[in-house]
Amino acid sequence: MIDFELSEEQKQLQDVARRFAENEIKPIAAALDNETDPHKTYPKEVIKKGFELGFHSLLIPEKYGGIGATPLDYAILLEELAVADLGTANAFHVCMSISELISKTGTEEQCERWLRPIAEDETGTQLIGFGATEPAGGSEIFCPLPDPKLGTRSHARKEGDDYVVNGRKVYSSNAGVAGLYGCLARTDTTKPNAESCSVFMFPADTPGFSIGTIENKMGTRSSMNGEHIYEDMRLTKDNMLGEEGGGFATLNAIYDSNGMGLGSQAVGVARAAYEMALEYAKEREIWGQAIGKYQAVGNMLVDMKADIEMSRLLVRRVAWQCTNESSEGALLPNLAKVYPAEMARRVTVNAMQIMGGAGYMKDYPVEKYLRDAMVFPIIGGANEVLKYFMSQRL
Template sequence: MDFQPTEEQRAFREAARDFAANEMAPHAAAWDEGKIFPEDTLRQAAALGFAGIYVRDDVGGAGLSRLDAAIIFEELAAGCTSTAAYISIHNMASWMIDRFGTDAQRRQFLPSLTSMAHFASYCLTEPGAGSDAAALKTRAVRDGDDYVLNGTKAFISGGGRSDIYVVMCRTGEDGPKGISTLVVPRDTPGLSFGKQEKKLGWNSQPTAMVIFENARVPIANRLGAEGDGFKIAMMGLDGGRLNIAACSIGGARACLEAAREHLLTRRQFGRRLADFQALQFKLADMATELEAARLMVHRAADALDRGDPQATMYCAMAKRFATDAGFRVCNEALQLHGGYGYIREYPIERFLRDVRVHQILEGTNEIMRVIIARRLLKD
């Protein structure tokens, strides 16, 4: 067991850190305030290999591991958590095509996704199927060489802007075994979008309903066999949960660093805040929680890379722990800043707003507990 990064990991960690510091952090507040989707910056990230981190290199991916991705997303999220989280979702959707697509599908869709000439969205959640994802109602009915797709997806990151939608839909019986996965291009007739959602955070990425009304999708756009869709979606989420956990760590780390600087410079009662033991203990607990969260994420990523049969449980554990810890650290950092933490001139409140949703998406943290408990109690 080696806790030291390899030379290659050090190199792309530094590349991600420099990119986040120079190309993301200086603009993050403006993106948040103006609800700007920073397409040019995203394509710059893609040029560094960050749009297809664990997509194979024959279609433009970086061919890296899930552990490598966790390292990268922590760094990107320290610059702009919202934008890093969209890159995570794009990676998840692209990996699903890479892992389950035919060679023809991979070559059709992935070169434009790994360059971010096209953007991708993951479409599972529906207005009536959130945590109970296997109850989804969006249905695809065969008609000749096509499926006719009807239904609505909710809270879709990239909705209305993405070029490619990886859609879980019902092609058979009720329950998980009746779900399939289709790749739906944006220009598909019958595909439309709801209004842009007004959100607490994640304002640098669009979020909208995705609506299918007799949308014709070629059968050739199905990933895997009919009935494989729920398995494909859940395997995508294993990695997505790790990425979002890493994004929580990155955002919280930025808040911890800001809080440390504030304690060292702010003076009250004739002393630096850093000289008050109560505040020292608070900072120590924040750093300890982040270190524990990072270790859990890296351990789960290693399990996923190795194909460990318990990888899904470890991913759920890491996601639950890291996203809860990340929000707590951001909240404590805001408290340590006092009133300054609450105003938008300082970045703490933006990180707080952005990481809060990580406890909800990619499976709520309550669902993470369900996954863990089922594995622990399985005969």
């Protein structure tokens, strides 16, 4: 039986998230976007208020103090936050996604140690960040080829019971504002990349860890993106998530849901652009009638609406799949990321076209939506690379 109706609890969550987005995020989104210093764009107070509402702990199981919500709740929340500001939504997304990774792959002890302090935090300082992408390339990290020289360059050298990590990550979200960080590093450089990466988690104040450059980006400006630097960072087996050399299997635990989280944010940004363009098309009169009455514009709006609805259905289908784990009829992993990612670019470009010169000016947020939406086919793995892996399963 297929039921498209949200439950009462889901409607309540949507309502809380919508009001938070409207009252807390929207009023400061343009100012943060226009701030030219990337060190001053982080919405600290908004993040703190989101922590008070428990957004950061949505996917942390109740037994560790979290909310223990479903993947569909996660999608609903992220769509609403992204309508107001993608950078802010992304800060919560990364935190929720990596908390899910820990809860799915960590031991009881690790979950207690890492998840409970995050779940109980109301100061907003316990976000999570994760570094996979390196200067050699975010796509290089996923290299499936047998040559051990290719792939992840950050190295966790075994020394007795310890691992000494050296290397550098780039573009990582929540850089400098998280309390807990994770990384993907090679634990054996003689084996192929796919068999020799491991996932580690460690607190922000771990000796040997530092944050480098904070990036100055074209969009998602309220999200802090920057370098993670590891210089003889000493970790132990207790810091490792999953098996040694099984880093990709560990990350696979959130493959579907992380992609869906990105897809739901793409739906949010596209929805914001569509709603603005629709309103404009009803009001703007050319040759004596609203431009929305012209078939060319009306058709564009219908296509945009259909694109958004299809993407949301994909997201919710994968949310269902994440809850009802069954490989039967399972969608290709990341379909709910790659399609909405491209959809958000299409819809925001069309929204600007409908608004003409006004859309190109900073008086309206449509140009921000477009700049923000450009990130979707890049973030969380380039669409071309994700499609390559998807095509191998066809």
